[in-house]
Amino acid sequence: MSINYPLIMPSSPTPSAVELYIDRNQTKTESYSRLPQVQRAPGDRWTGKLTMPPMTSAQAADWLGFFDALDGFVGTFWMPHPDFIVARGAAGGIATGRVKGAGQLGSSIATDGWGANVAGLFRRGDVVQIGNHLHRITKDAVSDAGGNATLDIAPAIYTAPADNSAIVTAGPKGLFRLAAGFVVPTSDHMNLFTFSFAVEGALE
Secondary structure (H helix, E strand, O other), X not given: XXXXXXXXXXXXXXXXXXXXXXXXXXEEEEOOOOOEEEEEOOOOEEEEEEEOOOEOHHHHHHHHHHHHHHOOOOOOEEEEOOOOOEOOOHHHHOOOOXXXXXXXXXXXXEEEOOOOOOOOOEOOOOEEEEOOEEEEEOOOEOXXXXXXXXXXXXXXXXXXXXXXXXXXXXXXXXXXXXXXXXXXXXXXXXXXXXXXXXXXXXXX
16 A cells, blocks of 8 residues: 555654744845845745654664655645644634635735734734645734734745635644755664654645
8 A cells, every 4th residue: 555645753752842833935135335235035944953862672663664655855744843733823723714815925824813902912923834834923823803813924925825714723734845855763782762853844
């Protein structure tokens, strides 16, 4: 039977250290007079590294089988942001937010379904799932009398989500792949395994 992507990442043990940030697709040059010139292009994405705690061979086997199933750069998998599981704003307890309108790209998105005049709907720094991707809220947001809210987010939307897609505020996940295409495990004399792995958002 063939493997269908995306895969579900093992849930245990959890990482002992996390480096996860938004990699901007930008270049900066300077003019003769040292004035900065910044060029921005589509393709901002999450990137980073997860370091796992020491594992028994049984624990490590599940993870290593998962990595092999990804087939290097080929496979994708769902991954939450390990440090931001539930939005801190009021939206963390509201499950009805939706994308309002198809074809939206860029660093803001129109949404609805939040309820009328919700103050503190999102707080800057909240992490949500829109479509197949994780996004961080970059500006506090409130809803209006019709339950509409415009969310400022990063990274910018690369692939437009469908109209009426859910805005996931609890347990958000994003689509990722291995950034290096491989994972190198180390085992010690006590048969404990340690490894870290680099990840990047899958722009699909």
